[in-house]
Amino acid sequence: MNRPGLRERKKIETLHRLQEEALRLFDEHGYDATTIEQIAEAAGVSPSTFYRYFPTKEDVVVQDEYDPLIVNVFESQSADDAPLDALRAVLSVLFAEFTDADIERVRRRVRMIFAVPALRARQVQQTVATEELLARMVAERTGRSPGDLEIRHFTALIVTSWTVAISAWAETDGGKDDLAATMDRCLAHLEAGAPL
Structure with a gap:
């Protein structure tokens, strides 16, 4: 399998960081009570960056x-x-x-x-x-x-x-x-x- 380049690896790292923080916050506060803004802040990115990776809050888990x-x-x-x-x-x-x-x-x-x-x-x-x-x-x-x-x-x-x-x-x-x-x-x- 062709290994992803540096840029692609960094994108995957950011995707994983967003998922990890989202899952942690969902566990701590519940899915419905957690906002995209909270996930983005916990992952150290802006909400607009979140949306570049995931169109919806559901997608941070599903995608x-x-x-x-x-x-x-x-x-x-x-x-x-x-x-x-x-x-x-x-x-x-x-x-x-x-x-x-x-x-x-x-x-x-x-x-x-x-x-x-x-x-x-x-x-x-x-x-x-x-x-x-x-x-x-x-x-x-x-x-x-x-x-x-x-x-x-x-x-x-x-x-x-x-x-x-x-x-x-x-x-x-x-x-x-x-x-x-x-x-x-x-x-x-x-x-x-x-x-x-």
């Missing part, structure tokens, strides 16, 4: 930097790989890059999303955006249209598998190996036809 990385790694996989194999490889590469701090941030974000109705609603919108992103990637690989029913169904199943795996993992105290294994287990179950 992350992973979609462009998913595209980058997916496109680097062999064109001969089936889409599901390529997506499983994407997860393997991404998890190899995660730090303990990344994993803990993901866990806190997921737990917050499931605890706050406004965040759950925003997560639905983010899920649709991820499905559309995957549909474009898979369609290009297979020479089909992103709007094909089978493409849309496939990518919806992938995102649902990821969501189930992440939510089940977030209920535990496991690390990145546990998250990677849980996500791969869900994809393997899907590949097998989801037998019971």
